[in-house]
Amino acid sequence: MHKPAQPATLFSKPFLTVTHNVLKKRWELMQAKERQYEQARVDRVSQIITAQLAAAQNELAQAKAETRRLDENYGENTKVNTFEVDDRMETNAAVQQQKNMIAGQMESERILQDTEKRLRLLAGSPYFGRIDIQEADGRDTLYIGTATLMDGDDHFLVYDWRAPISALYYNGTLGPATYDAPMGRQQVDLTRKRQFQITDGHIDNMFDTNETVGDSVLQHVLGQQTDEYMRNIVSTIQKAQNDIIRNTDADLLLVQGVAGSGKTSAILQRVAYLLYHARNQLDSDQMILFSPNRLFSSYISKVLPSLGEKNMRQVTLAEFLGQRFEGLHVESLFERFEADMANLPAATQQMRRYKESAAFMDQVRAYLQTTPPQMLAFTPIDFNGETFFSRDEIQRIFAKLPAQMRLADKFLRTKNILITRLKKRLRRLALEEDIEDEVSLLDDATLERWTRDKEFTDPDAELHYLARKLVFRRYEPVYNAIYNNYFIDFYQQYAAFLTTARPAGISTAGWAEMIAAFTQHVERHTIPLSDAAPLLYLRDLLTGGGQNHSIRYLFIDEMQDYSLAQITYLRHAFPKAHFTLLGDRDQDVFSAHYEKEDRLAAVRALFRGGRISSHTLNKSYRSTQEITNLAKALLPDGGDITAFARSGEKPTYIVCPHTEAIAAVSREATALLQTNKTVAILTKTAQEATALYSRLASEVPVKLMSEHDRSLAPGILILPIYLAKGLEFDAVIAYDISAYNFGTAGSADVLYTICSRAMHSLVLIGIDRPSPLLRALPTTLYDYQDLRPTHAVV
Ligand SMILES: Nc1ncnc2c1ncn2[C@@H]1O[C@H](COP(=O)(O)OP(=O)(O)OP(=O)(O)O)[C@@H](O)[C@H]1O
Numbered sequence: 001m002h003k004p005a006q007p008a009t010l011f012s013k014p015f016l017t018v019t020h021n022v023l024k025k026r027w028e029l030m031q032a033k034e035r036q037y038e039q040a041r042v043d044r045v046s047q048i049i050t051a052q053l054a055a056a057q058n059e060l061a062q063a064k065a066e067t068r069r070l071d072e073n074y075g076e077n078t079k080v081n082t083f084e085v086d087d088r089m090e091t092n093a094a095v096q097q098q099k100n101m102i103a104g105q106m107e108s109e110r111i112l113q114d115t116e117k118r119l120r121l122l123a124g125s126p127y128f129g130r131i132d133i134q135e136a137d138g139r140d141t142l143y144i145g146t147a148t149l150m151d152g153d154d155h156f157l158v159y160d161w162r163a164p165i166s167a168l169y170y171n172g173t174l175g176p177a178t179y180d181a182p183m184g185r186q187q188v189d190l191t192r193k194r195q196f197q198i199t200d201g202h203i204d205n206m207f208d209t210n211e212t213v214g215d216s217v218l219q220h221v222l223g224q225q226t227d228e229y230m231r232n233i234v235s236t237i238q239k240a241q242n243d244i245i246r247n248t249d250a251d252l253l254l255v256q257g258v259a260g261s262g263k264t265s266a267i268l269q270r271v272a273y274l275l276y277h278a279r280n281q282l283d284s285d286q287m288i289l290f291s292p293n294r295l296f297s298s299y300i301s302k303v304l305p306s307l308g309e310k311n312m313r314q315v316t317l318a319e320f321l322g323q324r325f326e327g328l329h330v331e332s333l334f335e336r337f338e339a340d341m342a343n344l345p346a347a348t349q350q351m352r353r354y355k356e357s358a359a360f361m362d363q364v365r366a367y368l369q370t371t372p373p374q375m376l377a378f379t380p381i382d383f384n385g386e387t388f389f390s391r392d393e394i395q396r397i398f399a400k401l402p403a404q405m406r407l408a409d410k411f412l413r414t415k416n417i418l419i420t421r422l423k424k425r426l427r428r429l430a431l432e433e434d435i436e437d438e439v440s441l442l443d444d445a446t447l448e449r450w451t452r453d454k455e456f457t458d459p460d461a462e463l464h465y466l467a468r469k470l471v472f473r474r475y476e477p478v479y480n481a482i483y484n485n486y487f488i489d490f491y492q493q494y495a496a497f498l499t500t501a502r503p504a505g506i507s508t509a510g511w512a513e514m515i516a517a518f519t520q521h522v523e524r525h526t527i528p529l530s531d532a533a534p535l536l537y538l539r540d541l542l543t544g545g546g547q548n549h550s551i552r553y554l555f556i557d558e559m560q561d562y563s564l565a566q567i568t569y570l571r572h573a574f575p576k577a578h579f580t581l582l583g584d585r586d587q588d589v590f591s592a593h594y595e596k597e598d599r600l601a602a603v604r605a606l607f608r609g610g611r612i613s614s615h616t617l618n619k620s621y622r623s624t625q626e627i628t629n630l631a632k633a634l635l636p637d638g639g640d641i642t643a644f645a646r647s648g649e650k651p652t653y654i655v656c657p658h659t660e661a662i663a664a665v666s667r668e669a670t671a672l673l674q675t676n677k678t679v680a681i682l683t684k685t686a687q688e689a690t691a692l693y694s695r696l697a698s699e700v701p702v703k704l705m706s707e708h709d710r711s712l713a714p715g716i717l718i719l720p721i722y723l724a725k726g727l728e729f730d731a732v733i734a735y736d737i738s739a740y741n742f743g744t745a746g747s748a749d750v751l752y753t754i755c756s757r758a759m760h761s762l763v764l765i766g767i768d769r770p771s772p773l774l775r776a777l778p779t780t781l782y783d784y785q786d787l788r789p790t791h792a793v794v
Pocket of ligand 1: 233236261262
């Protein structure tokens with residue numbers, strides 16, 4: 001039946017459409033006005049920045065000229081006649097005054113340089129956020145950027161992102177919110193949160209949001225192509241990351257974060273945050289980052305400078321251990337991994353797990369507490385073929401010291417006694433006639449050098465002085481040997497300790513074989529990695545040395561690559577440091593094939609009694625949804641990982657016969673390079689990377705990266721996955737993802753880590769037989785291309 005036309009009522013469709021259109025128009029108009037207002041403010045602030053920058057540059061130029069003038073003047077003043085005593089005193093005072101002036105001048109120059117640096121950071125993009133708050137005493141609008149900016153009347157035009165009140169931008173959702181200010185916790189009503197993307201003084205985008213940072217801004221940021229350097233994330237820090245960045249009181253800050261969840265980013269912004277908050281007590285030299293490889297150090301090197309801060313010290317574990325074992329080569333994780341891939345017997349795995357445990361370090365400590373003096377591996381100090389201090393003599397000195405004295409104190413006292421005895425003997429030697437004869441044979445140049453600045457009352461005094469000098473010079477190696485603790489053989493001591501430490505379940509023969517192998521390694525000047533930490537610990541506990549008290553914050557990225565023994569040692573070596581440890585148990589490239597223990601609980605146990613703050617980051621930002629979904633499906637516990645909603649192409653899995661593998665890689669790499677700046681071909685081992693490179697180099701321009709490389713470059717790179725730890729690339733080709741290489745669950749971590757390096761595109765290439773790890777996944781997760789002749793398909 002035909003329905004009669006209805007008049008437009010309040011809820012009928014035509015009326016709603018009209019109302020909607022009117023409202024939409026009004027809203028757009030309001031938006032345009034708001035944007036105009038904000039752009040006008042950006043213009044105003046930009047003008048102020050330009051003016052302040054010009055003033056700062058001007059003042060800096062003047063300050064530099066003044067420093068130069070003072071410098072020249074200083075040179076003039078020091079030329080004043082210093083012959084007469086009165087003149088000399090006057091000159092000293094004048095020089096001191098000049099020195100103070102120069103120091104003051106340099107300080108003003110440094111402050112101006114900082115100002116200039118800060119203004120440059122703000123120029124072009126002065127802020128990225130705005131918050132409106134209602135406080136008890138009124139409303140306020142604040143703009144948040146990379147650094148502070150004030151106008152001539154000391155009004156804040158931009159708040160530094162690290163200022164206490166800026167936490168509202170990252171933490172608070174609209175409504176009642178709090179932030180911690182120096183005068184205590186403040187309560188406010190957050191009425192607006194606005195985000196900006198400003199380039200060259202122009203607002204490209206602005207949004208009002210209730211979230212920490214709206215997804216559309218993140219979409220834009222994450223969709224960009226990468227370059228050789230990581231960027232700062234201050235404008236888009238997420239709430240969970242913010243908690244890590246702003247924690248100032250934990251002794252141990254522990255983060256388990258999935259691949260691409262922003263762990264490294266969190267470390268770097270955290271460093272900037274800590275430096276800002278303890279500006280007068282903390283320097284970047286008091287912070288150290290243990291990074292996974294040298295490429296990574298270069299990759300992150302621009303983040304802190306982009307936030308106006310200096311880089312902290314960075315070291316890889318291999319470099320750190322190498323420095324502590326001067327002259328000996330400590331096996332690196334990379335070398336060990338390559339060797340493991342060839343052969344890793346079950347007994348070796350078991351011994352390694354044991355030697356890398358915290359309990360083993362406790363055993364080292366217990367051993368030293370109970371070892372009697374006669375069991376200490378003192379060695380004689382020989383010089384020119386004769387024994388200067390015998391083992392017995394050293395041992396007697398040690399044994400006579402009070403039993404209740406700390407071991408390290410006894411060691412130090414022994415050392416001091418040896419030095420005193422050495423000096424006594426040398427003074428006696430200097431009185432012997434032969435030495436006096438030798439003095440008379442010294443050439444004029446030596447005499448002049450040794451007696452310069454010296455005055456003697458008579459020739460005998462001079463002769464005596466020269467004789468002592470001669471003897472002390474000659475026996476300097478003995479002094480150095482004592483000073484460097486060469487009167488004890490730590491390696492022998494450690495081997496002796498090992499004989500006492502055989503665990504249940506390891507045969508006597510197997511354990512003895514391991515000790516013999518250790519001794520052989522030392523003879524060849526190498527230290528097996530699993531012995532490095534306990535050996536250093538033993539040495540330090542014995543000598544009381546090896547501790548660095550100046551480091552206040554220590555960061556470890558990729559914590560899953562550190563054994564508990566190593567973390568125990570680092571705790572000992574940096575006793576004043578707060579630790580921030582970040583890792584991903586699923587990126588355990590090096591030991592997943594034999595070690596399944598979850599380290600987090602064990603690490604927490606190491607810091608028992610301290611303030612521990614644990615965090616989990618489950619959202620992955622690096623890769624497209626499609627890549628993250630494939631990567632997480634490889635893990636048994638990958639269900640916790642959420643992909644940030646950014647879409648791209650599905651990963652492709654190509655399986656080809658070995659005769660076509662190189663052609664396939666070359667074709668894919670060339671195609672990917674059309675749309676991506678960096679294309680990384682990732683292999684499981686360095687051996688594979690080298691072999692692939694030698695066959696591919698004639699086909700496409702490609703660079704093979706090694707552990708000695710220090711920087712990345714755009715283009716096609718080949719590297720083993722362990723050198724790509726912590727890095728990311730626009731596109732990744734995972735090479736030789738085949739049954740024999742990725743056939744067991746033990747290699748899932750490696751494959752997960754490879755896949756999660758890709759930001760926008762991922763291609764996996766299998767040879768001859770596909771990897772069961774991939775074939776077990778739902779086929780919706782990737783596009784499959786089987787290029788094998790049908791009869792060869794297995
Ligand atoms: N809040 C954020 N805003 C913008 N980009 C972010 C944010 N968090 C992370 N990213 C980006 O995601 C990528 C991964 O970050 P990052 O390298 O810090 O993660 P990770 O957890 O250390 O990764 P992995 O363990 O896999 O090496 C980087 O490109 C980083 O810039």
